[in-house]
Amino acid sequence: xxxxxxxxxxxxxxxxxxxxxxxxxLLISGKIVDVYSGSIFDGYVGVKDGLITYVGVKPKVSxxxxxxxxxxxxxxxxxxxxxxxxxxxxxxFFAKAVIPHGTCCVIADPHEIAxxxxxxxxxxxxxxxxxxxxxxxxxxxxxxxxxxxETSGAEIGLREIEMLKGFKNILGLGEVMNYKGVINKDKLxxxxxxxxxxxxxxxxxxxxxGDDLCAxxxxxxxxxxxxxxxxxxxxxxxFGMWIMIREGSTTKAISSLIKIVSKGCPERVMLVTDDRHAxxxxxxxxxxxxxxxAVEGA
Numbered sequence: 001x002x003x004x005x006x007x008x009x010x011x012x013x014x015x016x017x018x019x020x021x022x023x024x025x026l027l028i029s030g031k032i033v034d035v036y037s038g039s040i041f042d043g044y045v046g047v048k049d050g051l052i053t054y055v056g057v058k059p060k061v062s063x064x065x066x067x068x069x070x071x072x073x074x075x076x077x078x079x080x081x082x083x084x085x086x087x088x089x090x091x092x093f094f095a096k097a098v099i100p101h102g103t104c105c106v107i108a109d110p111h112e113i114a115x116x117x118x119x120x121x122x123x124x125x126x127x128x129x130x131x132x133x134x135x136x137x138x139x140x141x142x143x144x145x146x147x148x149x150e151t152s153g154a155e156i157g158l159r160e161i162e163m164l165k166g167f168k169n170i171l172g173l174g175e176v177m178n179y180k181g182v183i184n185k186d187k188l189x190x191x192x193x194x195x196x197x198x199x200x201x202x203x204x205x206x207x208x209x210g211d212d213l214c215a216x217x218x219x220x221x222x223x224x225x226x227x228x229x230x231x232x233x234x235x236x237x238x239f240g241m242w243i244m245i246r247e248g249s250t251t252k253a254i255s256s257l258i259k260i261v262s263k264g265c266p267e268r269v270m271l272v273t274d275d276r277h278a279x280x281x282x283x284x285x286x287x288x289x290x291x292x293x294a295v296e297g298a
Contacts, residue, residue, distance in 0.1 A: 076104030111141035118154025172199030
């Protein structure tokens with residue numbers, strides 16, 4: 001319930017609100033979707049000091065009551081991998097577009113703006129994101145420039161990575177696109193990964209299988225959103241990777257990969273958009289659209 005909030009100084013008041021000894025700030029009734037057990041029950045969700053302090057079947061005293069008994073109450077959605085720049089919106093405008101679709105949190109890799117503006121571009125994304133109620137986390141771009149054949153406006157090297165590690169809401173190293181560099185032990189690529197030891201390291205490895213895949217994962221890379229076949233997804237899950245099933249505006253993988261969920265591996269799978277255009281978000285939705293597609297495909 002409490003995620004990263006520091007609630008030690010108000011623990012007593014939170015416990016009292018849960019037990020009904022003091023009023024909740026908000027009580028919501030509805031059909032509660034239990035994402036852990038897979039069940040749905042008629043019940044209540046209570047909020048105090050911005051935290052969910054009560055979930056149960058009995059009503060509690062509250063200052064405000066929201067009757068949603070005919071509606072479903074469930075956790076908001078998280079997009080585990082996205083490039084906000086591809087939406088052609090700033091983070092603050094992106095938030096306005098996706099919050100009505102049930103998204104509460106995104107993990108963004110700002111490598112597109114970083115390729116143009118470097119650290120200043122990443123700082124802009126972080127600062128603009130703080131103006132919104134949407135929870136933004138950011139990954140440090142690992143491939144700026146994306147290749148040595150590219151003329152980019154900036155470079156994110158080891159010095160910049162060390163600086164970014166101190167920024168608020170930085171989770172780790174963004175998609176390591178140079179999987180050949182990992183396998184061939186390219187010093188700069190491996191040094192970037194070493195610099196983020198203990199943090200999340202996202203992958204980008206389309207079609208990578210067998211010994212090469214093992215070597216790539218051995219470097220500490222946790223996930224992949226570029227998986228293109230069901231057998232590839234199964235192999236990557238077997239090796240401990242998180243599979244991000246991507247359903248963006250251009251690349252759509254739900255139809256080919258969603259059956260991995262029915263094979264008993266839902267805890268290692270997530271839905272992401274990667275690149276989703278503003279028009280598609282407004283007309284079709286965001287993660288809610290991905291969920292609808294997943295239900296259709298399953």
